[in-house]
Amino acid sequence: MFAALTSKENWQRYFKSLKFSLYCLTHPIDGFWDLTHEKRGSYAAANTILFLAVAAYVLRLRYTSFIFIQVYWEDLNVFTYIASVLFPFFLFVIGNWALTTLFDGKGRLGQVYIATCYALTPYPLIQFPLMFLSNYITVDEAEFYSALYTIAIVWVLFIGIFGMSQVHEYSFGKNILFLIATIFAMLVMIFLLMLFFSMVSQGVAYFISLFKEMLYRL
Amino acid sequence: MRKGFTKICALAISAGMFFASSISGYATTIDRSYTYNYDYWGDVQDSPDMYSVCKVFTSTELGLEKKLSSPQGVYVKDNFIYVLDTGNNRILEFERTARESIEYVREITSFTGGTGPDTFSSPTDIAISDEGNIFIADKGNARILKLDSNLNYIMEFTKPIDNSIDKDIVYQPSKIAVDSAERVYCVAAGINKGLIKYEADGSFTGFVGATPVVFDFKMYLMKKIATQEQLNKMESFVPTEYDNLYMDKEGFIYACTGNVEAEDLRGGDADAIRRINPLGDDILIRNGVYYDGKFPIYGDLYMGNGGGYSGPSKFADVTVFDNDSYVCLDRNRGRLFGYDDQGRMIFVFGGAGNMDGYFREPLGLEHMDYDLIVVDRLDCTITLFTLTDFGQLVFDAMDQFDNGEYGKSGKTWREVMKYNGNYDLAYIGLGRAYLRQKEYGEAMDYFKLKYDDENYSKAYKKYRKEYVEDHIFIIVVVLLALFLIPLGIGKVKAIKREFLISDAFKYNN
Numbered sequence: 001m002f003a004a005l006t007s008k009e010n011w012q013r014y015f016k017s018l019k020f021s022l023y024c025l026t027h028p029i030d031g032f033w034d035l036t037h038e039k040r041g042s043y044a045a046a047n048t049i050l051f052l053a054v055a056a057y058v059l060r061l062r063y064t065s066f067i068f069i070q071v072y073w074e075d076l077n078v079f080t081y082i083a084s085v086l087f088p089f090f091l092f093v094i095g096n097w098a099l100t101t102l103f104d105g106k107g108r109l110g111q112v113y114i115a116t117c118y119a120l121t122p123y124p125l126i127q128f129p130l131m132f133l134s135n136y137i138t139v140d141e142a143e144f145y146s147a148l149y150t151i152a153i154v155w156v157l158f159i160g161i162f163g164m165s166q167v168h169e170y171s172f173g174k175n176i177l178f179l180i181a182t183i184f185a186m187l188v189m190i191f192l193l194m195l196f197f198s199m200v201s202q203g204v205a206y207f208i209s210l211f212k213e214m215l216y217r218l
Numbered sequence: 219m220r221k222g223f224t225k226i227c228a229l230a231i232s233a234g235m236f237f238a239s240s241i242s243g244y245a246t247t248i249d250r251s252y253t254y255n256y257d258y259w260g261d262v263q264d265s266p267d268m269y270s271v272c273k274v275f276t277s278t279e280l281g282l283e284k285k286l287s288s289p290q291g292v293y294v295k296d297n298f299i300y301v302l303d304t305g306n307n308r309i310l311e312f313e314r315t316a317r318e319s320i321e322y323v324r325e326i327t328s329f330t331g332g333t334g335p336d337t338f339s340s341p342t343d344i345a346i347s348d349e350g351n352i353f354i355a356d357k358g359n360a361r362i363l364k365l366d367s368n369l370n371y372i373m374e375f376t377k378p379i380d381n382s383i384d385k386d387i388v389y390q391p392s393k394i395a396v397d398s399a400e401r402v403y404c405v406a407a408g409i410n411k412g413l414i415k416y417e418a419d420g421s422f423t424g425f426v427g428a429t430p431v432v433f434d435f436k437m438y439l440m441k442k443i444a445t446q447e448q449l450n451k452m453e454s455f456v457p458t459e460y461d462n463l464y465m466d467k468e469g470f471i472y473a474c475t476g477n478v479e480a481e482d483l484r485g486g487d488a489d490a491i492r493r494i495n496p497l498g499d500d501i502l503i504r505n506g507v508y509y510d511g512k513f514p515i516y517g518d519l520y521m522g523n524g525g526g527y528s529g530p531s532k533f534a535d536v537t538v539f540d541n542d543s544y545v546c547l548d549r550n551r552g553r554l555f556g557y558d559d560q561g562r563m564i565f566v567f568g569g570a571g572n573m574d575g576y577f578r579e580p581l582g583l584e585h586m587d588y589d590l591i592v593v594d595r596l597d598c599t600i601t602l603f604t605l606t607d608f609g610q611l612v613f614d615a616m617d618q619f620d621n622g623e624y625g626k627s628g629k630t631w632r633e634v635m636k637y638n639g640n641y642d643l644a645y646i647g648l649g650r651a652y653l654r655q656k657e658y659g660e661a662m663d664y665f666k667l668k669y670d671d672e673n674y675s676k677a678y679k680k681y682r683k684e685y686v687e688d689h690i691f692i693i694v695v696v697l698l699a700l701f702l703i704p705l706g707i708g709k710v711k712a713i714k715r716e717f718l719i720s721d722a723f724k725y726n727n
Contacts, residue, residue: 067671070509072259136682138675
């Protein structure tokens with residue numbers, strides 16, 4: 001395992017695939033085609049981008065000026081906060097794969113994951129400088145902040161949509177249709193998860209009460 | 219717009235709200251201090267008392283032969299206190315002779331002259347103009363009387379004859395205010411179009427301060443599709459009916475109302491209090507900062523159902539200090555809410571109960587300098603509140619700031635902070651004092667602590683400008699370097715390349 005870390009070639013491949021995310025920013029159609037079909041992306045780079053995005057999402061709470069984000073620290077659980085973005089993210093990846101695989105989408109689960117991660121690139125790329133910038137502007141200049149923030153979000157969505165269509169080799173219309181369907185797939189998954197957990201907890205509660213009953217009677 | 223970003227971290231915020239509301243629910247029933255305050259997050263922050271009960275005057279202590287009977291109002295002119303002893307159809311005049319003593323002067327039960335009865339029937343308010351003429355809202359007799367200082371009849375203001383007022387309705391003028399030109403503004407029961415305005419000659423000139431009518435698309439759709447029966451039910455929607463009014467020293471009217479619903483207040487569709495200018499527009503300043511926008515001026519933020527009380531604070535009276543701070547009286551829970559001229563909360567104190575400083579149905583509020591006088595209808599008492607040391611410091615700091623003594627004001631706010639470290643107003647006050655003293659860095663720190671983004675930006679803008687001016691040389695050098703160094707490197711590279719491909723080099727090779 002350590003051999004893999006010390007191999008110079010591996011590092012070079014990693015940096016090359018990481019650098020490729022920048023190409024995807026401006027050439028989403030070409031970029032995402034190559035990403036999966038030419039194997040120019042890697043899990044390592046995808047994980048890095050996801051990590052950076054989550055890091056940006058968390059760090060902005062602390063380092064953005066209070067003019068833009070006010071945080072009630074007493075009640076912030078950073079793990080729930082991270083989960084609030086990671087959970088929908090993986091729900092999307094799995095939901096999208098599960099659905100498209102039934103309707104001749106070409107992407108495999110790993111490819112969907114890599115492409116979705118690569119689509120997140122603009123977020124940390126804009127969010128980190130924005131965090132820095134926010135501390136040097138006033139309320140009157142707040143529009144700069146909100147404009148840049150909106151650009152980051154819109155960019156993510158934009159290349160995400162194109163990325164998905166390339167991964168699955170879908171036409172534009174079909175791609176949009178299945179992205180919308182993915183949202184419903186996510187809802188169904190949430191429903192099933194809730195059902196599962198509530199049934200498990202009821203099952204556990206049953207055995208606990210059974211045990212208590214026995215304790216009282218015996 | 220910028221506040222919209224709070225929605226992005228909705229998780230944190232909504233959780234915060236839940237937390238905040240649960241805190242208040244807890245605190246109302248267990249041990250909340252007598253005086254409290256809301257911070258930026260809307261959390262209840264216990265506070266040292268700003269006011270303490272100086273004395274509670276009952277009929278006996280006032281030396282009255284006939285006991286007070288459901289007093290419904292109080293009015294202060296200079297050192298004289300007028301109490302509307304509505305149940306006994308009389309007005310009592312007292313003089314405040316010392317800090318702790320109120321002495322009986324006379325009772326006003328009748329007047330001379332005029333065409334109608336020369337006594338009062340359920341008088342509910344009195345006002346005295348600058349010329350010394352006495353105006354009395356004689357509710358039961360459906361008139362507003364104007365008497366001279368010797369109680370001789372001058373004229374009366376009766377029910378306005380106007381198409382906008384239902385002819386069959388019984389006119390019940392309940393609260394009045396008189397401006398410097400002796401124009402009369404009146405709140406009448408059952409009239410919800412605003413304040414009735416009379417000219418000095420008695421003619422009715424319309425309503426002021428009515429709720430502005432806004433187009434509501436949802437309402438429009440409802441009216442299109444609703445049946446007649448549903449429409450009839452919707453007609454019960456009532457525009458603002460004011461409960462009381464107060465004319466400040468500049469001639470603006472503070473009008474308050476308790477006829478409000480919690481949802482309307484929270485949604486910003488109703489105002490518990492307005493400051494009305496002569497054109498009838500609401501000019502109350504609402505600059506208090508709050509995580510969800512502007513600090514709402516409607517008393518208690520949390521309207522729990524504890525102790526048999528529910529719903530929002532219902533303001534029965536309002537009084538305005540000389541520094542434009544104002545105090546509202548909540549007849550629902552018997553609390554007093556103080557706000558400063560920017561709409562930031564100064565204090566909340568009081569409660570429902572029988573002890574001194576608690577009320578059963580307080581209806582009248584007046585001030586004498588910074589002392590507060592509250593009249594309770596059920597208890598038939600007059601409660602006199604005076605400032606504690608802490609309260610004195612707070613108002614001193616405000617007055618010093620208004621007088622331009624910023625250094626002193628800052629020092630006083632610091633003293634205030636020693637009494638109460640959870641007092642947002644002290645931090646912002648200190649920040650404003652620093653801002654005026656051109657110590658922008660310090661000011662920014664204090665504004666940042668209490669999330670005052672407007673003031674912070676003001677300070678930061680100045681700070682940034684100063685910084686750039688002080689470091690202009692370095693900034694220019696850095697900027698030039700940023701341009702010139704890459705340019706120079708490019709040039710060097712170009713020369714090198716030129717040299718490499720030149721013939722001379724080839725020969726050498």
